[in-house]
Amino acid sequence: MNMINNYEMVIGLEVHCELGTKTKIFCGCPTTFGAQPNTQCCPVCMGMPGTLPVLNEQVVEYAIKAGMATNCTIARCSKQDRKNYFYPDLPKAYQISQYDLPLCENGWLEIESENGTKKIGITRIHIEEDAGKLIHNDRYGTMVDCNRCGVPLIEIVSEPDIRSAEEAVAYFKKLRSIILYTGISDCKMQEGSMRCDINLSVRKKGTKEFGTRTEMKNLNSFTFIQKAIEYEYARQVYEIENGGVIVQETMRFDQASGKTFSMRKKEDANDYRYFPDPDLAPIVMSEDKLNKLKDSIPTLPDERKKAYIENYGITSYDAELITSEMSVADYFESAAKNTKYPKLLANIVISEIIKLADGENGAIAIEPLHLAQIADMQGSGEINSSVAKKVIKALWDNDEDACEYVKKNNLGQINDENVLNSLINEAIERNPKSVQDYKKGKVAAAKAIMGQVMGATKGRGNPLLIERLLNEALEALK
Amino acid sequence: MNITELSLAELSEKLHGKELSSVEATKAYFEKINAVDGEIGAYIRLTESVALQQAENADKILAEGKGTALTGVPYGIKDNICTKGSITSCASKMLENFNPPYDAFVTTKMNAENAVMLGKMNMDEFAMGSTTENSAFKVTKNPYDITRVPGGSSGGSAAAVAAKEAVFTLGSDTGGSIRQPAAFCGVVGLKPTYGTVSRNGLVAFASSLDQIGPVARNVEDAAVVLNSIAGHDSLDSTSVNRIYGDFTAEMKNGVKGMKAALPKEYFGEGINPEVRAAVINAANEFEKMGVEIQEVSIPAMEYALPAYYVISSCEASSNLARFDGVRYGYRAENYADMDELYKKTRSEGFGKEVKRRIMLGSFALSAGYYDAYYKKALQVRTLIINGFNSIFENNDFIISPVAPTVAYKIGEKTASPVEMYLGDIYTVPVNIAGLPAISMPCGADKDGMPIGMQLIGKAFSESTLIRAGWAFENR
Numbered sequence: 001m002n003m004i005n006n007y008e009m010v011i012g013l014e015v016h017c018e019l020g021t022k023t024k025i026f027c028g029c030p031t032t033f034g035a036q037p038n039t040q041c042c043p044v045c046m047g048m049p050g051t052l053p054v055l056n057e058q059v060v061e062y063a064i065k066a067g068m069a070t071n072c073t074i075a076r077c078s079k080q081d082r083k084n085y086f087y088p089d090l091p092k093a094y095q096i097s098q099y100d101l102p103l104c105e106n107g108w109l110e111i112e113s114e115n116g117t118k119k120i121g122i123t124r125i126h127i128e129e130d131a132g133k134l135i136h137n138d139r140y141g142t143m144v145d146c147n148r149c150g151v152p153l154i155e156i157v158s159e160p161d162i163r164s165a166e167e168a169v170a171y172f173k174k175l176r177s178i179i180l181y182t183g184i185s186d187c188k189m190q191e192g193s194m195r196c197d198i199n200l201s202v203r204k205k206g207t208k209e210f211g212t213r214t215e216m217k218n219l220n221s222f223t224f225i226q227k228a229i230e231y232e233y234a235r236q237v238y239e240i241e242n243g244g245v246i247v248q249e250t251m252r253f254d255q256a257s258g259k260t261f262s263m264r265k266k267e268d269a270n271d272y273r274y275f276p277d278p279d280l281a282p283i284v285m286s287e288d289k290l291n292k293l294k295d296s297i298p299t300l301p302d303e304r305k306k307a308y309i310e311n312y313g314i315t316s317y318d319a320e321l322i323t324s325e326m327s328v329a330d331y332f333e334s335a336a337k338n339t340k341y342p343k344l345l346a347n348i349v350i351s352e353i354i355k356l357a358d359g360e361n362g363a364i365a366i367e368p369l370h371l372a373q374i375a376d377m378q379g380s381g382e383i384n385s386s387v388a389k390k391v392i393k394a395l396w397d398n399d400e401d402a403c404e405y406v407k408k409n410n411l412g413q414i415n416d417e418n419v420l421n422s423l424i425n426e427a428i429e430r431n432p433k434s435v436q437d438y439k440k441g442k443v444a445a446a447k448a449i450m451g452q453v454m455g456a457t458k459g460r461g462n463p464l465l466i467e468r469l470l471n472e473a474l475e476a477l478k
Numbered sequence: 479m480n481i482t483e484l485s486l487a488e489l490s491e492k493l494h495g496k497e498l499s500s501v502e503a504t505k506a507y508f509e510k511i512n513a514v515d516g517e518i519g520a521y522i523r524l525t526e527s528v529a530l531q532q533a534e535n536a537d538k539i540l541a542e543g544k545g546t547a548l549t550g551v552p553y554g555i556k557d558n559i560c561t562k563g564s565i566t567s568c569a570s571k572m573l574e575n576f577n578p579p580y581d582a583f584v585t586t587k588m589n590a591e592n593a594v595m596l597g598k599m600n601m602d603e604f605a606m607g608s609t610t611e612n613s614a615f616k617v618t619k620n621p622y623d624i625t626r627v628p629g630g631s632s633g634g635s636a637a638a639v640a641a642k643e644a645v646f647t648l649g650s651d652t653g654g655s656i657r658q659p660a661a662f663c664g665v666v667g668l669k670p671t672y673g674t675v676s677r678n679g680l681v682a683f684a685s686s687l688d689q690i691g692p693v694a695r696n697v698e699d700a701a702v703v704l705n706s707i708a709g710h711d712s713l714d715s716t717s718v719n720r721i722y723g724d725f726t727a728e729m730k731n732g733v734k735g736m737k738a739a740l741p742k743e744y745f746g747e748g749i750n751p752e753v754r755a756a757v758i759n760a761a762n763e764f765e766k767m768g769v770e771i772q773e774v775s776i777p778a779m780e781y782a783l784p785a786y787y788v789i790s791s792c793e794a795s796s797n798l799a800r801f802d803g804v805r806y807g808y809r810a811e812n813y814a815d816m817d818e819l820y821k822k823t824r825s826e827g828f829g830k831e832v833k834r835r836i837m838l839g840s841f842a843l844s845a846g847y848y849d850a851y852y853k854k855a856l857q858v859r860t861l862i863i864n865g866f867n868s869i870f871e872n873n874d875f876i877i878s879p880v881a882p883t884v885a886y887k888i889g890e891k892t893a894s895p896v897e898m899y900l901g902d903i904y905t906v907p908v909n910i911a912g913l914p915a916i917s918m919p920c921g922a923d924k925d926g927m928p929i930g931m932q933l934i935g936k937a938f939s940e941s942t943l944i945r946a947g948w949a950f951e952n953r
Contacts, residue, residue, distance in 0.1 A: 052678050052715065093796075
């Protein structure tokens with residue numbers, strides 16, 4: 001596969017994100033996911049004759065928050081346009097979107113790539129309405145569910161700055177994390193509330209011109225994004241290397257086969273006949289309003305990450321993990337204030353807390369102060385790491401003061417060398433075989449004895465101390 | 479007492495004075511309709527049982543000494559304005575059986591005042607036309623001469639008022655559709671400032687131009703109806719939130735000291751000499767009443783008609799795209815796939831003129847043509863607005879003809895759409911600029927056909943137009 005290394009891929013993502021407003025973008029219908037078909041629609045979102053759209057102002061505010069969180073310039077005056085095409089899931093036969101004056105433009109965000117931190121440009125963010133859904137049924141044929149018609153979306157278009165599947169996934173993850181921080185969407189990918197289209201072209205390394213691009217539609221998982229990019233990149237390189245040309249077309253990624261298939265060629269593409277929607281007034285934003293929106297955005301992951309690295313000395317990788325979800329970052333911060341061992345705390349959060357929280361939709365069952373106590377006790381040698389894990393488990397089910405819990409259950413670490421030495425001697429006496437092996441040079445044999453000693457302390461022994469004392473005792477027998 | 483001869487003001491006085499009941503008035507109107515509408519064809523559908531029910535309710539309210547100027551008053555409503563539970567077809571096969579599950583804003587207003595809806599008025603299909611000949615269902619005739627057109631697209635609304643088949647009617651005006659039929663039928667038609675009357679529930683033709691307004695027997699009646707339908711509606715983003723006041727308050731204050739303009743572009747080539755003479759004569763009458771008349775010019779006016787046909791057709795091509803046979807309305811019977819469902823439904827469901835405008839608009843919005851047509855038309859729109867603004871810096875209103883001719887023969891212009899479009903030349907600039915205008919009789923030609931004049935004012939100056947119109951009417 002040498003030839004594939006002569007090329008590089010050029011990728012831009014168009015991410016669609018459903019906004020978490022209670023009502024739709026142009027009417028008062030609810031946006032709840034998963035309701036019975038056609039129970040959440042009205043004459044407006046069903047495009048009945050004579051009905052008119054009235055813009056939900058929260059949609060504009062949410063989109064602007066997304067723009068501010070991704071360093072965009074926010075338009076003081078914006079407008080909405082009609083994108084005209086016929087499809088049964090589009091009741092008005094036009095989608096209200098934004099064409100040449102989007103709400104947000106010229107932003108960027110940072111990702112961690114194999115070459116360090118990389119900036120990915122964001123071309124624009126605009127608001128639009130979602131379409132309905134077609135349901136295919138053997139008995140009744142194709143039916144339309146209008147529940148999703150008019151659910152508010154933002155479309156976030158990136159610059160063609162992405163050069164690998166990993167970068168694409170990192171960008172998508174970072175965007176998702178930022179959006180979750182702003183609270184404007186639940187970003188539930190399996191419910192389709194965050195999905196992306198991938199524009200991909202290839203070119204020989206060192207060349208500047210872009211190749212012809214294809215567009216893969218509606219990817220809604222990190223794995224599919226990764227696989228679709230890898231497949232499509234290889235397909236394009238193969239095509240070119242074998243004397244073919246890439247045609248501009250829209251592709252579909254088939255999840256089962258992991259392959260991409262052509263949906264339509266460019267010449268079959270719609271002419272959307274965009275024009276300003278005469279039913280809607282221009283969107284005008286005052287500085288006052290913008291300032292208020294700016295103030296409502298919480299400290300974002302990148303800023304927190306920097307602070308963690310500087311203040312707590314934790315690694316960039318660990319900081320990225322902790323900051324990727326705001327609830328975790330908030331939790332970490334409030335625990336970190338109460339411990340002398342923030343770095344150890346970070347490890348505990350990453351190795352224990354995030355996993356436990358995943359099983360409960362992100363809810364963390366231990367008070368931050370209690371976790372700080374655990375970090376302190378472990379850091380000062382009062383308890384060892386395996387006891388720390390046990391305490392976390394116990395507190396997760398029944399939260400209480402961690403120091404009290406350790407005291408009550410007599411879980412304090414045994415650091416007394418006399419106590420440990422006598423336990424070690426007992427273990428050596430009981431395991432002549434292991435001692436023989438050790439003498440023959442099988443260092444691993446010490447592990448078995450070590451396990452017995454730990455068992456004898458009921459897991460409370462200081463493992464480092466036991467290891468040292470045991471080694472000394474065994475060496476003395478040689 | 480001949481009930482159907484009474485104006486709105488007169489009838490309302492008698493209803494409140496208990497000289498007459500709404501049920502009596504309503505029955506009198508249905509008698510009149512039964513007698514003449516077979517010939518005139520103003521109504522596309524009657525709603526008799528609903529009307530009598532509404533009349534009974536109105537009588538109860540009137541008996542308690544309550545109600546408004548419209549309570550118990552029989553009226554008609556153009557068939558592109560939604561009436562809950564009553565078919566709203568837009569005179570199109572496409573919506574032949576469309577029964578809206580909601581009322582338009584204006585319908586709600588009428589119901590709130592307990593006015594009595596007699597039925598729905600015939601019109602050009604989707605309000606596209608100048609003669610009402612484009613109705614998919616019937617041809618409406620001019621009550622002054624049944625061999626002639628009543629104008630359009632609100633031809634049914636104007637003919638009904640002229641033939642005394644309703645006290646007043648509601649129409650819609652996108653490029654002259656209230657004013658031109660009012661002129662052809664010798665009645666008063668008022669097109670309010672864009673944003674004065676909610677478009678919510680008006681089946682859209684061209685959203686940036688459409689406006690609902692009254693057709694009535696005289697200026698006062700039109701003002702009374704406007705009082706009822708003007709007002710902010712949070713469900714129409716283009717509805718203007720302001721205090722509209724009572725449009726009859728200054729009606730009788732006279733016109734002495736006012737200034738009026740005669741734009742020369744309105745009296746140039748193509749105007750019938752008798753129409754010209756009648757409007758100039760009206761200007762002289764105003765002068766006699768103390769109005770200072772001056773000649774002015776709006777050079778951009780020559781581009782108004784093409785700009786109107788581009789803008790209105792572009793918007794229409796998008797507004798009418800929803801009629802696709804998927805959810806409601808007409809659906810073709812035999813189709814092999816989705817594309818054919820669309821094509822057949824729309825080919826069979828729309829009439830010729832509607833299809834012409836959809837094609838025109840789709841073309842003008844297409845990639846590569848947008849700048850030359852739509853964008854250009856918007857630039858013309860700005861020039862026309864500026865032209866009007868500069869006139870209104872020094873003038874209270876403009877006096878102009880409504881149409882270049884009086885009502886012409888049925889079938890006379892159906893072969894030539896362009897000739898038909900030219901008839902809108904004096905009315906479309908008002909819609910392009912979103913201004914208010916009133917159309918009212920100012921004479922008749924040698925055959926006795928009514929001639930209309932148009933008074934145009936700056937935005938939200940309906941009171942001034944009503945004052946001037948009333949003064950002319952009562953001179």
